[in-house]
Amino acid sequence: MPTTVHEFNWPDRVVIGTIGKPGERTFYLQARAGAQLASIALEKQQAALLAEMIDKILDELSSIEGNPHSVPTHTPVELVDNEPLEDVVELFRVGNMNLGWDPSTAQVVLEAFALNDSDIDNELAQQNPTSNEMLRVRMPVGMARTFAKRSDEIVAAGRPICANCGHPIDPDGHTCAEPEL
Secondary structure (H helix, E strand, O other), X not given: OOOEEEEEOOOOEEEEEEEOOXXXXXXXXXXXXXXXXXXXXXXXXXXXXXXXXXXXXXXXXXXXXXXXXXXXXXXXXXXXXXXXXXXXXXXXXXXXXEEEEEOOOOEEEEEEEEOOHHHOOHHHHXXXXXXXXXEEEEEEHHHHHHHHHHHHHXXXXXXXXXXXXXXXXXXXXXXXXXXXX
C-alpha cells in the first residue's frame, strides 16, 4: 500500500493543542496551509520530546559561527499563537517521528508516521486498522521556535506533580504513592 503524505511546505500554522481535561487530555499536532488542515494525535511525551529536540536543533544552529540563517534565540512575539485548535478530525495516531533541518529552505522538517500494526498489539490492530500515512511539515525557524514554546506550555498545563511522590495530582484528590527511586 503506498504511503499517503499530508505535506505542509510553508504552513500558516503549526501547533500542539489538547482536547479534554487534565488527566484525560488527548494531544494533537495540527498544521494548516490555507484551506488544508491536518490533525494527528500523539502522546504527551512525544509532544514534550518534539519541543525539546526542535529547541536543540535551533540552539545548535544559532551557535554556529558564520551561520547564514537568522535563527531566533527566543520566541518571536509576533508569531505567538495561543488560539485553540481548529476543527479536529484525527487523520491518525503517531507512531514514529523524524526531525531534521533543510538548509536549502532554512526550515525544520518534521515527519510523523501513523502508528502501524507492529507498534500495537494484534487484537487492537484488528479493531482499528491503520493505514500508511504520514504528515510532513516544514517550519521556518521563527515558527519552529514558537511551536516549541507553545508545546512546552501545553505539556506543562496538565495536572500538577506531587512534590512527595512525583505522580500527577488529580483534580478529585490525591493519595501519595511511594516515592520512585
